[in-house]
Amino acid sequence: MPVPALPRLGLGCAPLGNLYRVISDEEAEAAVAAAFDTGATYFDIAPHYGLGRAEERLGRALAGRDRSSYVLSTKVGRRLRDLAPGEEVDEQGYVDNPRRARVWDFTPDGIRATLEGSLKRLGVDAVDIVYLHDVEDHLDAVRGGGFAALADLRDQGMVKAVGFGMNYSGVLAELVTEFDVDVVLCAGRWTLLERTALDDLLPVCAQRGTRVVAAGVYNSGLLADPRPGTHYNYQSAPPELLRRAQELAAVCGEFGVPLRAAALRFPFGHPSVVAAVVGAAGAAEVRDNAALFGHDIPDAMWHALVARGLLDEDVPLPLAATAGSAAKEE
Structure with missing residues (x-):
């Protein structure tokens, strides 16, 4: 089954699960509505996000919409269960959580149960993509049947595409080499500041x-x-990276380009990249991201970043002609 065509800009839905701060149901619904208004109709979610709260909110916001009007991905590997009496919620960065717990589970029954739970919370019959989530410390379980169980769901037609989602591009490269992977979600390793994925994952993909x-x-x-x-990487940014980010911002500013617009566009320099997902906690953030994504970026800016040593010479650049061609192919 082919990988569904993805909008080039998608909504990362972790903030809908109250990541670091509480947002209201109304703010969550407005964020999803703004995503439809701006064409960012790829929604990436996971049971992990707010212990199911993000999926529940997204499900309510999607209710009544044409299922063919958006692409939906969720993740497996962490199964949710109700808390036992006296058991405390493990927040893991999410606040005001439902009384549930996460359980690592890569068994066939566990993966199926996790997906069925997501479908119920999302209020849909099927999702388009399912990722095995943050498996870097669970590779034995993945190789021992976890991926095979997910691939079986694809073979049965329950999902269109399967893959992995994590922050470790080297591990993703190993898994893409080893398994029949349709799509991967790589977080933080292919950015204006970090080229790690260019050295391991992207060539394999x-x-x-x-x-x-x-x-x-x-x-x-x-x-x-x-x-x-x-x-940076969920911790205070090291001084040398902070300086480099400020230098990037200064050069972008010379061309009238906000740093965030450059950061959103940069990954598309590599032809294997088909979409970028960005988290947003409300309608204003969604609309701002969409506006930045559509910002006109002259090719001269990318060449200036290379000339000043802020991008390596072998980095593929998202030049206007290349970007237009890729957009038509997608």
């Missing part, structure tokens, strides 16, 4: 025809607002 969804394009915030105290 190009060779095997595996599509890539870029996530974490702002590197936890450093490429959104490069100032002291900003996060």
Whole structure:
């Protein structure tokens, strides 16, 4: 079954699960509505996000919409269960959680149950893509039957495409080499600041025809607002990376381009990248991301970044002619 065509900009739905701060149901619904208004109709979700709260909110926001009007991916590997009496919620960055717990489960029954739980919370009969989520510490379980169980769901027609989603491009490269992977979601390793995926994952994906969804394009915030105290890789940004981000912003500014617009466009320089997903906690953030994604970026800016040593000479650039051609192919 072919990988569904993806809008080039999608909505990462972790903020709908109250990532780091509480948002209202109304804000979550408005974010989804704004995604439809701006064409960002690829929604990436997971049971992990707010212990199912994000999936429930997304499901309510999608209710009544034509199922063919959007693409939907969720993740397996963490099965949800109700808390036992006296058991405390393990927040893992999410606040005001439902009283549930996450359980690592890569068994065939566990993967099927996890997907069925997601379908119920989302209020849909099927999702388009299912990723095995954050498996870097569970490779034995993946190789021992976890991926085979997910691939069986694809072979049975329950999902259109399967793959892996994580922050580790080297592990993703190993898995793409080893398994019949349709698509991967790579977070934070192919950005204006970090080329790791170009050295391991992207060549393998190009060779095997595996599509890539870029996530974490702002590197936890450093490429959104490069100032002291900003996060990189979920921690305070090291001084040398902060300086480099500020230099990137300065060069982009010379061409009238916001740093965030450059960060959103950059991953598409590689032909294996078909979409970027960006988290947003409300309608204004969704609309802002869409406007930045559509910002006119002159080719001269990318060449200037290379000339000043801020991008390596072998980095594929998202030049206007190339981007237009790729968009037509998608």
